[in-house]
Amino acid sequence: MKQMDTRNLSMVMDLYEMTMANGYFHTADIYDPVTFDVFYRKNPDGGGFAIFAGLEQVLDYLEGLHFGPEDIDYLRSLRLYDEKFLEWLAHFRFTGTVTAMPEGTIVYPNEPLVTINAPLIEAQLVETAILAQINHQSLIATKARRIVQAAKGRAVSDFGARRAHNMDAAVYGARAAYIGGVNSTATVLAGQLFGIPVSGTMAHSWVMYFDDEYTAFKHFAEIYPDQAVLLVDTYNVLTSGVPNAIRVAKEVLEPMGKRLAGIRLDSGDLAYLSKEARRMLDDAGLTDCRIVVSNSLDEYTIRSLLDQGGCIDSFGVGERLITAKSDPVFGGVYKLTAVHHGQACRPKIKLSESFEKITNPGRKKIWRIYDAIGHARADLLTNPDEKPDVRTEYVFVDPEKPWKRSHFSHCTAKELHQTYIQQGKRVQTLPALSDIRAYVQDQLRHEIWPEEQRFENPHHHYLDMSPAYYEMKMNLLRQTRGQGSL
Ligand SMILES: Nc1ncnc2c1ncn2[C@@H]1O[C@H](COP(=O)(O)OP(=O)(O)OP(=O)(O)O)[C@@H](O)[C@H]1O
Ligand SMILES: O=P(O)(O)OC[C@H]1O[C@H](OP(=O)(O)OP(=O)(O)O)[C@H](O)[C@@H]1O
Numbered sequence: 001m002k003q004m005d006t007r008n009l010s011m012v013m014d015l016y017e018m019t020m021a022n023g024y025f026h027t028a029d030i031y032d033p034v035t036f037d038v039f040y041r042k043n044p045d046g047g048g049f050a051i052f053a054g055l056e057q058v059l060d061y062l063e064g065l066h067f068g069p070e071d072i073d074y075l076r077s078l079r080l081y082d083e084k085f086l087e088w089l090a091h092f093r094f095t096g097t098v099t100a101m102p103e104g105t106i107v108y109p110n111e112p113l114v115t116i117n118a119p120l121i122e123a124q125l126v127e128t129a130i131l132a133q134i135n136h137q138s139l140i141a142t143k144a145r146r147i148v149q150a151a152k153g154r155a156v157s158d159f160g161a162r163r164a165h166n167m168d169a170a171v172y173g174a175r176a177a178y179i180g181g182v183n184s185t186a187t188v189l190a191g192q193l194f195g196i197p198v199s200g201t202m203a204h205s206w207v208m209y210f211d212d213e214y215t216a217f218k219h220f221a222e223i224y225p226d227q228a229v230l231l232v233d234t235y236n237v238l239t240s241g242v243p244n245a246i247r248v249a250k251e252v253l254e255p256m257g258k259r260l261a262g263i264r265l266d267s268g269d270l271a272y273l274s275k276e277a278r279r280m281l282d283d284a285g286l287t288d289c290r291i292v293v294s295n296s297l298d299e300y301t302i303r304s305l306l307d308q309g310g311c312i313d314s315f316g317v318g319e320r321l322i323t324a325k326s327d328p329v330f331g332g333v334y335k336l337t338a339v340h341h342g343q344a345c346r347p348k349i350k351l352s353e354s355f356e357k358i359t360n361p362g363r364k365k366i367w368r369i370y371d372a373i374g375h376a377r378a379d380l381l382t383n384p385d386e387k388p389d390v391r392t393e394y395v396f397v398d399p400e401k402p403w404k405r406s407h408f409s410h411c412t413a414k415e416l417h418q419t420y421i422q423q424g425k426r427v428q429t430l431p432a433l434s435d436i437r438a439y440v441q442d443q444l445r446h447e448i449w450p451e452e453q454r455f456e457n458p459h460h461h462y463l464d465m466s467p468a469y470y471e472m473k474m475n476l477l478r479q480t481r482g483q484g485s486l
């Protein structure tokens, strides 16, 4: 199977990762494992959740991680690192353990999406590449879901490649958009690599090349009698484009026993034009001819077009999807949460002026708590050795209101992390992309409250803590206060 990345991505890192690695090599016990969590702090666009994506590429990267002779030569040329370290680096492989939420999981701020447990240097060196991949794909998957939701069951196609922030963003963006629910992509490589259905219409250049619009449509329909979607806005939609499309349907396709598949509108008032075009097509008996619209669409324009009664069967969405234009930073971070010495595990916490930025320390488990009808009621952090029994009365702590005594009962708890890499070896086969997409839809349909899915002031999903975990965090906070002062 063709691969996107035959590149060695091991050097995709910020310089400080390597600088710290060289420093650790000389000052620390580099074989002692440490734990880092990947998490994010705020849902994009003020939404109620995000979609976790990019895991497969993270795992591929970790498996392939190595530094070749050219990498070592380049690092040597920086005159920052000593020869012993560079020699050690030449034999470097990732030997750690990776647990994560399955790709496509609906996720919330401050919970661990991925946990890396690995020898110090290994865990440090992989920060940038892991974050780049997860931040990008989770952002686009989440944006795609909003657009798909606004389209209310109508097909959405990713048209974004040409406006993406270069080619990786186009191809992995298409993958993420498909996870988020778009039906197809115009990006051919994404179709080839990931098996995403591809779709497309025609460009204005096709219409402009021929002497007149009718001739352009006629040639296209003759070559693609089953799939022709004619772009009707090059000259004038209602006086030229739609009439010429109807003429082609009658004069070219009908004699072949074929029907015109569709027209595309790409400028002007898309609600008005789609309604007028629909009326004209219906009057000509072309009731099955679909209307596709495009032109700087996003979830808000799509919602507005449908509110205006636009007669639209599908949407092509490019720049605002592939760049997540309205809120283009996912903000995922990678934080040290524990340092291990032999059997002892020392949890680590990062303090901050703002309460939300104080990290959740230590090794932990993340559970999703479902009520009796299967809705996800909250998520719960516990210590790794806890197994919450939420069938009977289980008292937990809401860290935002720790004085409240709340409990779960008649609930079930599902641990959200699975182990994907154990001591450097892949221990889990990954689902097909279509299954990841179906998993997203299944959660949104059956588990996630509709109140969390609305765009305006969505319901806040709680991240609660077991009493033991909360106490550990508070103790650590008390101990750590003052440690940073000189
Ligand atoms: N009826 C509508 N309601 C809300 N937004 C719309 C409507 N029709 C089009 N839009 C959106 O308005 C934005 C700009 O459209 P506008 O008509 O100003 O430019 P345009 O059609 O791209 O012009 P050009 O002819 O230069 O292509 C686009 O994002 C488009 O999706
Ligand atoms: O607006 P977006 O959401 O990004 O959707 C993609 C856009 O790309 C194409 O335009 P472009 O002007 O690049 O080419 P064209 O001549 O085929 O219209 C297409 O017609 C859309 O307008």
Ligand SMILES: O=C(O)c1cccnc1
Pocket: 159, 160, 186, 199, 200, 201, 202, 203, 264, 294, 316, 318
């Ligand atoms: O197929 C299309 O209509 C298409 C594809 C990419 C960008 N704009 C339009």
